[in-house]
Amino acid sequence: MSTAALPGFREFYPEDMALRSWLFDRWRDVARRFAFVEYDGPPLEPLDLYTKKSGDEIVDQLYAFEDKGGRAVALRPEMTPTVARMVAARAQALRKPVRWFSIPQLFRYERQQRGRLREHFQLNVDLFGESDVAADAELLAVACEIMRACGLSADDVRARVSDRRILSALLEGLGVPSPLLGVAYAAIDKIDREPWDGLVARMSAAGIPADVARECLSFTKDSSLDRVRQRLSTAGRAVEFMERMERYEELLVAHGVQDYFTFDLTIVRGLTYYTGIVFELFDVRGDFRAICGGGRYDNLLRDLGGVDLPALGFGMGDVVLSELLKARGRAPDVGSGVDIWVVADEGTGWREVIEATAALRRMGLSADYVLSAEKLASQKSNKQLDVARKARARYALLLSREESATLRSLTDAGANERTRVAAWLHASSAQEFLEATGDEADGLRALLRSRVTGGGTTDRPRG
């Protein structure tokens, strides 16, 4: 019996955890800037929550079992049913529009591949109670600004945007009978992955004339807003959807994210509950799976037995995005160590080191030292500095007698300064330190200010 981690489940060593935290920080920060607030729900849910609405294929891949009370339960595979239930329960009381986000860990039992595990963390951003297309644009802007916050420009990633109502109107206009729209969707979904002859053959076998099938593929493949508008000029309802899409693009310009926007009718999202504009984020080079996907699902809350509230949202997983960031060299330098390494020098010992370290820690700095009292006594200061460098400490504080010390930068040669330890040794906060030191210890003061104001060490791009 193996006790290794289960297939498809990850262990986060500190360097992995640093990247994950870095990513979560960016997710939360952008969501906050867009005025979304964070919520969470249960990781374990009644099995029925998913079997009722999510479709059979998702049910096949559920982590489902019977608990000790005989209940049929499942680890959550997606967040949407949970948030729909939560919003529906308080729909009357919530101020609209409702802007919520969450970072749940989700589970699916399926064979793993690169970018697809049995567990992942997924940012979910949802907006309830607003049917205006402005909400659709706002939602995509969140996703695009997250890309920007991660250092990914429109040269790296693009949003491909579609609307199934436009696609279906177009296909029907081209001569596809409405009962066969599903067949056409399936073919269009594979438009870049399979030879067209095979796709046409499959469509004609299902009853779509071969020339119509070929026209469907070639038109959707190279569709632009202008071309589609010309083609749909006579179809009344489709024109309304096109005008909505054009308005959407204007809004994206105002949000400053139009560079990321691409109109692309070949996006066919799998989930059946989408009702309007849908989008996916892809890396431009096409090396990875979709980074993010979402859209409008105006009927879901009503269908789940709740209230009738328009809704839209997206999910963005941590796996593909992390891989993309690493592959493009945009992942942060996560090897950074502590702020200060305290060194015993000139006959000082463990007592002085620990007292100084404790004071630094109370100020809010991270501080470390040679933990073994025996080694601390025997190791020369240079040996301790080597240890500090290997630990990637940013500064070393060399304690000497007369309660003074030298602050030495380990990243910036020559940036040294003397400080009187006695002045701040008993400070219990950053504020006390700043008051006690006055004009002295500029380096320490600067370090402290950068730490207190949130200038982290983990947001430097890797070279």
Next chain:
RNA sequence: GUGACUGUAGCUCAACCGGUUAGAGCACCGGACUGUGGCUCCGGGGGUUGGGGGUUCAAGUCCCCUCAGUCACCCCA
């Protein structure tokens, strides 16, 4: 769930046609040296060659099974 390919130290890789005690770099640990530095030198720990079975005088190497990973289907958080 189906198929193909790949598994050697924490990482990247060696090991001739099947032939002695499976090696190297990086990383880690200890020491020497160096008083503005991410050196240099010496030493050390670390492997049931994914696991099990088989063929053979002899298996990291060949065969079978299994587990894991990668890729393509399926499908898509």
